[in-house]
Amino acid sequence: MNKFMATILLIMVFSFLSACGTNNNEKIIVESDIEVVYFDKNQLVNHADAIIEGQVISQEVQKDFRGFPVTDTLIRVTKILKGNPDKEVEIRVEGGETDDMIYEPEENLLPTFEIGEIVTVFLTSNKGNRPDKDDFGYYVVGQAQGKFVESNGMLKNQDHEFITNNFEAELLTIEQSNRINNLEKFYLEEGEESDI
Numbered sequence: 001m002n003k004f005m006a007t008i009l010l011i012m013v014f015s016f017l018s019a020c021g022t023n024n025n026e027k028i029i030v031e032s033d034i035e036v037v038y039f040d041k042n043q044l045v046n047h048a049d050a051i052i053e054g055q056v057i058s059q060e061v062q063k064d065f066r067g068f069p070v071t072d073t074l075i076r077v078t079k080i081l082k083g084n085p086d087k088e089v090e091i092r093v094e095g096g097e098t099d100d101m102i103y104e105p106e107e108n109l110l111p112t113f114e115i116g117e118i119v120t121v122f123l124t125s126n127k128g129n130r131p132d133k134d135d136f137g138y139y140v141v142g143q144a145q146g147k148f149v150e151s152n153g154m155l156k157n158q159d160h161e162f163i164t165n166n167f168e169a170e171l172l173t174i175e176q177s178n179r180i181n182n183l184e185k186f187y188l189e190e191g192e193e194s195d196i
Helices: 003-012 041-047 164-180
Strands: 016-022 028-033 050-063 069-082 088-094 101-105 118-124 147-151 154-156 161-163
Touching: 041 118, 041 164, 050 088, 069 101, 069 118, 069 164, 088 118, 154 164, 161 164
Parallel strands: 028 101
Antiparallel strands: 016 028, 050 069, 050 118, 069 088, 118 147, 147 154, 154 161
């Protein structure tokens, strides 16, 4: 496995747990530092199995196969820009609060969603062979880098922006460029996620 692919894997893997403790409610508090590889626009498009616009309709926090809280967000799809997603997509993000644990990954690296929010997201169904892979549909490509919100005619996040009225045309141009340049797409290999 090359170094770039190893870095890609860090998108969904803890670098380490930095602190464990309890709060006044006797919940275990877990904080983590993670590393997320930087994706340019071409890489975001290339790694996305689906790109959709939609509205956040619900969220549920549950424990993943490791016993840590994860937040599953359900989005009603209003527009499909790439791929063949269902009318609703479920996205998993690390972190959340359960009855006995609060898990707080490093801020600004992971996407956050609010019920009612209108979003554009770049999604990957690449979940490797993790035991809970059938419990949700997608991860967000590049974590926070793959979630966009419209503001003043622009689709924006902390790393990138697209002109809203030109978004579909730019996606087509990027996909053409990716094909011409044979941009490589990386996948989790079977068993690679077993240490997550």
